[in-house]
Amino acid sequence: GVLWLSIVAELLYVVLLLTGNILMSVEMCYYSSVIDGLKINAFSAVVTVLAGLLGMVAHMMYTTVFQMTVNLGPEDWRPHTWDYGWSYGLAWTSFACCMAAAVTTINKYTKTILEFKHKRKKLERSFRIQYKFPDH
Numbered sequence: 001g002v003l004w005l006s007i008v009a010e011l012l013y014v015v016l017l018l019t020g021n022i023l024m025s026v027e028m029c030y031y032s033s034v035i036d037g038l039k040i041n042a043f044s045a046v047v048t049v050l051a052g053l054l055g056m057v058a059h060m061m062y063t064t065v066f067q068m069t070v071n072l073g074p075e076d077w078r079p080h081t082w083d084y085g086w087s088y089g090l091a092w093t094s095f096a097c098c099m100a101a102a103v104t105t106i107n108k109y110t111k112t113i114l115e116f117k118h119k120r121k122k123l124e125r126s127f128r129i130q131y132k133f134p135d136h
Contacts, residue, residue, distance in 0.1 A: 003065045009058030016051035017098075020044045038109050045105035052098025059091035
């Protein structure tokens with residue numbers, strides 16, 4: 001059961017990565033305003049974070065199932081020495097890349113939103129000073 005759960009989780013990982021890539025492509029090619037592009041970009045970052053976490057969990061489940069099978073399997077089937085191999089390193093590299101891309105994108109989104117808010121407050125203050133509107 002855990003083996004099939006890990007396979008389904010790996011498939012969901014690939015689907016979430018493809019969804020994140022499609023959203024990033026949409027953000028690069030088409031959006032009506034800067035804010036809409038930032039929202040699409042932030043959503044793709046969240047999807048990428050979920051993909052990275054799901055991929056790592058799925059890979060760990062698969063590794064655990066393999067390890068249990070090796071330890072509990074027949075003596076002649078068991079390898080005498082084994083290591084995690086290239087797929088283990090690839091899973092950690094994929095996880096690190098997903099997290100780095102998502103954190104960078106979310107930081108960019110937050111920075112831009114804060115800059116917009118600061119510019120709006122600055123503009124409102126200049127209008128109040130220029131036209132001497134009463135404060136509410």
